[in-house]
Amino acid sequence: MLAVDRTLVSGVRDAAGRVDLHRFVQLAIELEHSTVPPYLTAYYTLRPGTNEGIAAAVRGVAVEEMLHLTIAANLLVALGGRPRIAAPGFVPDYPTVLPMNVGHSVVVGLAPYSRELVRDVFMRIEEPELPLHLPGGSADRAADPEFATIGEFYAALRDKLTELGDAAFVGDPTRQVVDRDWFPPDQLFPIRDVATAVTALELVAEEGEGTSSSPLDREGEPAHYYRFAELVHGRRLVTDPSVPQGFSYTGAAVPFDPDGVWPMPPDPRLETHPPGSRSRFVAERFTDCYTRLLQALQLTFDGARAGLRPALGLMFELRLLAQDALATPDADGRPTGLCFRYCPALRTTQGHAPVLGGPAVTPAER
């Protein structure tokens, strides 16, 4: 369970008006985003053509986290604020404790996919306040009264918005970011008032944690926590009338082929690759693309007419560049890691003194 600093919850409760909420909603944007690089790293390190069931599951969760980021950003815009995305410090310096997280902290890094990663990190990020005991499932941890939960944080936000009423929604309604091609209108819709804000925040909580009575979200999909549990157990979650909970991890197998994972060194850094090396080059291209993605999102929430489209195009380029990097061996023969950083002034090392000789590096599977 992601323990949240209780002062954040009390801060939301004590907010005197919409402007007081801006920094908390910005924190929510940062929290939702902070899970994207770890999930995408796990997804990208699954070699194309292998582990397809797992890849689809991890990708699906990552996409929903991007949806949640969008929802939180829409809420901030609706409250008259400006999301700060293309900004120093927006991308955490992994490994890190996630934004808002205190106490029983979960240290989150960028690592290749493994069952241990899912069990020890991803499931802890997504763990509900009171996980349902499902046959084959993990034991829950007792909630610590010293700390709040992310669920409580969002609940406090919903309560405060209800208290402030529709008058708090002063943002320009035309600036709300929606895109029906990518997110159905029941998941991504304009936030214009208390009702739409509450619905949106409930969706964020449910997709992550499920509801208190069901592991499924409102679309009937397992919430993130239970989807990750499927990967740990290697079985799909299915309805199971033979057990009192009504669900068990006894569905179709979700096979895992460890050979289908790029063994990327965890928490990679650009600086570890020698200037002029191929690995430095491909790592920089990835970082550059991620930076462009954040800048595209910034323009989107600043009102650019193209909406989410530029960012979507960049997601595809990012995936190609991720495969380029991972297929390029570093100086130690390991896959070049994926450096999720915000570097708007990336000064490439290839520029003025190209290496004319240097070690022979042959991309294994470009």
Added chain:
Amino acid sequence: MSALHLPRLVFSGDFQADVSTVNNDVRHYDTATFEPRFQQPASGATRNGWWNPSGSGAFRLIGCAVRSVASRRPASPGDEDPVATCSVSGSSSSVSGKLVDLDPQWQMASEIWGLTIRLADARGGTVLEGTFEPAPFRDIHFGRQSPATPNGQAASAVYTSRLTAVRSHLPPGRSPFLDDLLAASDDGTLAVRLTTFGYSTNPRDPRFTLGRVVGALGPARRGEPHRFVLGRRLAPAANGVTAANLTFADAVVDPEAGLVSLDLGNALPITDPVGTTAAIGPLALAVLRTPDRPDGAPGVREGDVVPLGDLLVLGRIDHSSPGWLSRTAGIVDLALDEPAAALAADRPLALVRPVGNEAQVLLRETAGGLLARADDVVLRVDARSDGAVAATVRFCAARWGRPLTAATIRTRLEPRMSGLGGGPRDDPDPPAAPIPDIGVPQEAVELPPSLATDDDGRAELPLTVHDPGRPRGYLDGQVYVIAYSLDGQAREQQHRFDVVVLHVREAYAAPALPTWVDDVRPVLVQYGDLYPIMSRRLVDLGDYDAVREHAAIIDLAFSRPLDDPNHMPVTRELSDARREMLLTWLRDRNGYGERRLRHGPRPSAAAPAAPAPRAASDSAAAPPDDGRGAGDVDEIGGKAVALPQALEQLLRAAGRDD
């Protein structure tokens, strides 16, 4: 105006052209005979998918920076201007630009599409940005770099174009240089020139798919040609290169500024991929005092040694100083006083080197100072079944840099050409498909045999294009080459690829309800074959289920405008009619708003034309073991230029003297 004029900004750095090479061989377009190995790198002499089968098509500016700014002001701001320390890169918020061939059977005019050029400050903040108007390379100099190691590619070429929708993020007054530059330009445009060389086709090279770029931004005025510099043109006497391996160079004489500006960015031979100039001795730019003859013959020929008294030396070229090409983009400004300007008004410019007390002419201006070039070089034309389609090619002609009026430009549709776009003949295991001829049926393209330039030295070539059908069988439409020449000028004075090339797409009538089997798959499976980076890493376009799953992104990519960097297909070769068919199929929705994506086949249709699905290509690629890249007679500059007989054909046709 042009990128050679002042105010001018010079930059340099690297570029990446991550081109896909599966489409370097036209035979790979034949889906019926396509083999999975065509998606694998070359193995020895077996070319397979050539040297970069997993290329994405991306074109990126990397690590580029402003090297100098030069203004017309007497106290030029120079290095103190904020622009002088800017980096130069692509868009900060969209996908990379793309490098695109017109057609596998014409790879000699690759165009940059969807590129933003952006100047940024030390923190990455945008100072100036503009959209690079798509333009092909010209003046390719195949053997510029010697030796061609370690990059494996000796060629160099120039992109001349415009930046449009130029936006400055600096308040007026902050950069005097930028204020001057924008004030000297019309309509928010700038002239841009990129010279690219040192490209690496060697997969073992850390700089694989990278090359060097030197470039310039200058003023642009409305009504000027976009894709070449209308000025003075230095040209080798024959074969496109001189004995010292110099090639074409452009210059502008600007009496108002008291300058002659000469662009040697592409013209001088180099010894490495960084652009170190070969040891060709001291060079100077001069005006030849001996006039060319009234009959058009040169008064002084390339290679001639002349007394110094026959020259007016304008100044030395600093080409042998370290980093010269990167610092200057090869652009040299030399003072031109009034007597020099008067002489240069009708006498040839020449690059000379001292030989004892005399000087040898290494490269000189075209005989008679003549220049005629097409501004529209690459055309994509969609034919119609119900009538002809019109297209226009704009030309400009000049003499000594001034408009040439009432000149005759002869144009000719090149005859049938065979063997273009195939692989090297030494490939022991070539693709099975035949190489289609281009240029037929000839009747599909009509044009007048000649044009006369107007008072401004301009002429427009009207083309009438009919449906060529599908003479190439396994790929759409046909490629046509139009050669042109200026009356009174020997064809050798033109670059051999200074031609106009059309890809005419066949007329296509889409069915009201397209299906996957009948209509969509035949289009998409070809892209799936040719772009393994798509089919392996993103969406297998030959697979119905994969297309269904990714229908939304395919819909988005195929509906983006041609100049959008997200546009699919990257090759920009799909006709509008087929694109509409595809989008109709993708967008047909049922009563619940879900995409129908009709599978087919249509009951009424004859047996479906689609071949049986093939097994997907193995994703575990063997490491390429052939890093030589270029050097093969049939694979010039890492591209399938042409088989020799077709190239010969073109050169013969071009060399005619009519």
